Amino acid sequence: MEIKKVGVLGCGLMGSGIAQVAATAGFDVTVLEVEQKFLDKGFAGIEKSLAKFAERPVEKGGITAQQKEAIQARLKGTTNRQNLADCDIVIEARPIPLRSRLPN
Numbered sequence: 001m002e003i004k005k006v007g008v009l010g011c012g013l014m015g016s017g018i019a020q021v022a023a024t025a026g027f028d029v030t031v032l033e034v035e036q037k038f039l040d041k042g043f044a045g046i047e048k049s050l051a052k053f054a055e056r057p058v059e060k061g062g063i064t065a066q067q068k069e070a071i072q073a074r075l076k077g078t079t080n081r082q083n084l085a086d087c088d089i090v091i092e093a094r095p096i097p098l099r100s101r102l103p104n
């Protein structure tokens with residue numbers, strides 16, 4: 001099965017990083033959060049990171065301004081889980097409840 005659209009649960013440290021890497025690799029990405037403010041924070045982090053890559057020459061691992069724009073165009077945020085319905089894969093990057101980590 002070909003993967004085109006990636007879903008990510010959580011836009012914190014891990015989720016925003018996973019979303020950025022997936023979008024940079026060419027996938028359409030939708031990130032689900034519980035509140036818009038967490039999406040705003042995560043996407044601001046992605047913007048900052050991509051801006052650093054855009055400052056770097058392409059031959060040294062950087063990206064062009066056009067590539068940065070294309071990566072950002074592939075990234076979407078949502079607080080509605082229905083928007084993940086058409087994802088080919090969903091990656092969980094949200095906290096796991098403490099109870100599920102405890103031994104029986």
Ligand SMILES: NC(=O)c1ccc[n+]([C@@H]2O[C@H](COP(=O)([O-])OP(=O)(O)OC[C@H]3O[C@@H](n4cnc5c(N)ncnc54)[C@H](O)[C@@H]3O)[C@@H](O)[C@H]2O)c1
Nearest residue numbers: 009010011012013014015032033034035038093094095096
């Ligand atoms: N940070 C690390 O180095 C690291 C390494 C390995 C594993 N992990 C695991 O990855 C997961 C995420 O870690 P993190 O550091 O990104 O945490 P984080 O606190 O930075 O981000 C978690 C995000 O998930 C969101 N969230 C909570 N419930 C949600 C829900 N039901 N649906 C969607 N989003 C939800 C929160 O609003 C928050 O923005 C955790 O389970 C953590 O144990 C983290």
